[in-house]
Amino acid sequence: MLSINRVSETLTLTTPIGELLKERGLISDKDLAQALAMQAEVGGLLGQALQRLGAVTEEALLEALSDQLDLPVAAPHLLPDSLSAFTDAAQVLNLPPSWFLAHRAVAWFEPASGDDQDEPQILFVIAADPLNLELRERLEVEVMRRAAATSDDGEEAASGPIIIEYMLASNQLIDMCLARIQRTTSETDEDDEFADVTRLREMAEEAPVIDFVNNLLATALKENASDVHIEAFEHSFVVRYRIDGVLHARQTQSRARFDAIASRIKLIGGMDIAERRLPQDGRHTVRFAGNDIDLRISSVPSTWGESLVMRLLRKQSELPDLEGLGLTGRTGAVLDEILKSPNGVMLVTGPTGSGKSTTLYRGLERIDDGYRKIITIEDPVEYDISGITQIQVKPEIGYDFANGLRAILRQDPDVIMVGEIRDGETARIAAQASLTGHFVLSTLHTNSALAAVTRLEDIGLEPFLIGACVRGLMAQRLVRKLCDDCAVEQRSEIGEKLLMQAMRDGAPMQAPETLRWRKAVGCDACEGTGYRGRIAVAEIVKLEDEMREAIVTGASVQKLFTIAREQGFLTLFEDGVQKAAEGRTTIEEVRRVCGDEAG
Numbered sequence: 001m002l003s004i005n006r007v008s009e010t011l012t013l014t015t016p017i018g019e020l021l022k023e024r025g026l027i028s029d030k031d032l033a034q035a036l037a038m039q040a041e042v043g044g045l046l047g048q049a050l051q052r053l054g055a056v057t058e059e060a061l062l063e064a065l066s067d068q069l070d071l072p073v074a075a076p077h078l079l080p081d082s083l084s085a086f087t088d089a090a091q092v093l094n095l096p097p098s099w100f101l102a103h104r105a106v107a108w109f110e111p112a113s114g115d116d117q118d119e120p121q122i123l124f125v126i127a128a129d130p131l132n133l134e135l136r137e138r139l140e141v142e143v144m145r146r147a148a149a150t151s152d153d154g155e156e157a158a159s160g161p162i163i164i165e166y167m168l169a170s171n172q173l174i175d176m177c178l179a180r181i182q183r184t185t186s187e188t189d190e191d192d193e194f195a196d197v198t199r200l201r202e203m204a205e206e207a208p209v210i211d212f213v214n215n216l217l218a219t220a221l222k223e224n225a226s227d228v229h230i231e232a233f234e235h236s237f238v239v240r241y242r243i244d245g246v247l248h249a250r251q252t253q254s255r256a257r258f259d260a261i262a263s264r265i266k267l268i269g270g271m272d273i274a275e276r277r278l279p280q281d282g283r284h285t286v287r288f289a290g291n292d293i294d295l296r297i298s299s300v301p302s303t304w305g306e307s308l309v310m311r312l313l314r315k316q317s318e319l320p321d322l323e324g325l326g327l328t329g330r331t332g333a334v335l336d337e338i339l340k341s342p343n344g345v346m347l348v349t350g351p352t353g354s355g356k357s358t359t360l361y362r363g364l365e366r367i368d369d370g371y372r373k374i375i376t377i378e379d380p381v382e383y384d385i386s387g388i389t390q391i392q393v394k395p396e397i398g399y400d401f402a403n404g405l406r407a408i409l410r411q412d413p414d415v416i417m418v419g420e421i422r423d424g425e426t427a428r429i430a431a432q433a434s435l436t437g438h439f440v441l442s443t444l445h446t447n448s449a450l451a452a453v454t455r456l457e458d459i460g461l462e463p464f465l466i467g468a469c470v471r472g473l474m475a476q477r478l479v480r481k482l483c484d485d486c487a488v489e490q491r492s493e494i495g496e497k498l499l500m501q502a503m504r505d506g507a508p509m510q511a512p513e514t515l516r517w518r519k520a521v522g523c524d525a526c527e528g529t530g531y532r533g534r535i536a537v538a539e540i541v542k543l544e545d546e547m548r549e550a551i552v553t554g555a556s557v558q559k560l561f562t563i564a565r566e567q568g569f570l571t572l573f574e575d576g577v578q579k580a581a582e583g584r585t586t587i588e589e590v591r592r593v594c595g596d597e598a599g
Helices: 017-023 029-042 046-052 058-069 085-092 097-103 133-153 171-183 197-204 207-222 255-268 329-339 356-367 401-409 424-435 451-458 463-469 493-504 545-552 557-566 572-581 587-594
Strands: 002-004 105-110 121-127 162-167 225-232 236-243 246-254 280-288 291-302 305-314 344-349 374-378 389-392 415-418 439-444 470-482 531-542
Touching (some): 017 029, 017 046, 017 058, 046 058, 046 207, 058 207, 085 105, 097 105, 097 133, 097 171, 105 171, 121 171, 171 207, 171 246, 197 255, 207 225, 207 255, 207 280, 207 305, 246 255, 255 280, 255 291, 255 305, 329 356, 329 470, 344 356, 344 424, 344 451, 356 374, 356 415, 356 470, 374 401, 401 415, 401 424, 415 424, 439 451, 451 463, 451 557, 463 470, 463 545, 470 572, 493 572, 493 587, 531 572, 531 587, 545 557, 572 587
Parallel strands (some): 002 162, 121 162, 344 470, 374 389, 415 439
Antiparallel strands (some): 105 121, 236 246, 280 291, 470 531
16 A cells, blocks of 8 residues: 655646745845746756855745645654665665665655554655656655565565655755765775866766755855865765854765865866866855855865865855954953054954954944045955945955055055055055054954064064054954853853962953853754854053053063053953853863963
8 A cells, every 4th residue: 555745736836936935035036037047048946046046045945845845844853863774765665776866865764663564654755856756656666566565475564554755855964865875885986087177077067066065055154154174085075164163074975976076166266177286276256045155265185185175255244243242341442442543553463263354344344434535455355344445455466465555555545454464565564554644454463462563573574663653452362152042050160260360460350240150051053062153352452652662672572461461451361261251151162262371
């Protein structure tokens, strides 16, 4: 006996998916017209075309398809625990694993519960296209064949009815299942096939490869990842997302797919797909869910292939304000004072990904009163800011920060932001610009705010020039914020010890009247990590007369620290301890990011 969960026979009378998405405000008439044109040209499903154009997210598309087709969307927890469940079902259905791979579908049996032999068995099927007639007819034939065979053999285990339940699923979930099928089969690598560049290009243009890469980016955006890492190993490759500064593994796929996927990523980045022995860099702008996303792509050769990293820069992303970033209290007050300077240089230091650009962007917005000309020169332009002229450097044609800064000075600016001071030439031009009445903001790679003085000297700036032009120095890091949905209050003896130690060392810290130490727990909202989002821990110093004199006379960093301490200076670690005492993060997270100054 066979029962099938069928899509309504009146499907043609339901609202087409394009119109349904329009009604929900998810796509525009232009998006639909472009998708229909793509579908007419290359075939495939309309939803896939809309995804490839970046007009709609996969999550929104699946939700609409579920309503339209009356099919559930499969959740990860519904998958069988057994690794061999998919191949066992393929064997029972007399279908090779390659058939499921070709149809991008997986199936598994859920046995009858209890001893009732009339209890129906369920064959769950998830597929990229559950409406595919060839897929459905073949599965139904094989299920009926199995039912007839077991009936003739008198096997009691199969005497009950069989129900086929079709479900929709995300590409990521389907790929994870297909990877499990591939790991349980003895497929051999075909290295010779990948040696042909023409073949690589053809594979990179195949729909499953395009969909896989698009899904990687869409999932990364959904999870608010800053980077996607794709790393090849002997028999597999791993996809990891950097979320809130920490890497999380998301997929493990067969090594056989890696070359095509790597070629696809390199193609969209304008890189040479034939070159796998040397590092390469690429960039591209893609569109997802109506938003433009800048990609910075890097590839380096590794033992088993290549390691690829894609950095995602959301131009239309909503930036946190300075308070939301955690720059409050004394740090926020001193930063405001520095930003009010009519001229001089303000430097923000820290490693890549520490939020320096966000701080500078918000600082520019704060001083943009409509009466001043503000110009930035960046590599790349990370966010679009209304009312500010932004310039992208192009090193490949000789248009670097130094040359760009010279050109900007001829544009009659009041405020200039330089993405990064990388060399002495750029530093000298920035310093001279500040001495001629311009306010210059920039970034520098140092471990602390006061170390910026030594760094400027190392790249050739004289101490007297540093003392004359620099108005403020700031260093920052990003620590993960505790998830408010699951964090619980718990006394931290280590935290209290560190807080008291900092106060004994002369840190002008105000211990909260009621200490609110909290610990990370983990829930669905934070993906079980206990953290959600990030805030900055920062140290900042405003250069006043005593500090300037010390710099000009070549004072040590320790002497500069003593002077800064008299102004109320807190180190990065001390600011982190303060934020942990307020229940915003944890001591463990502060130690992970800043080290442990207290030993």
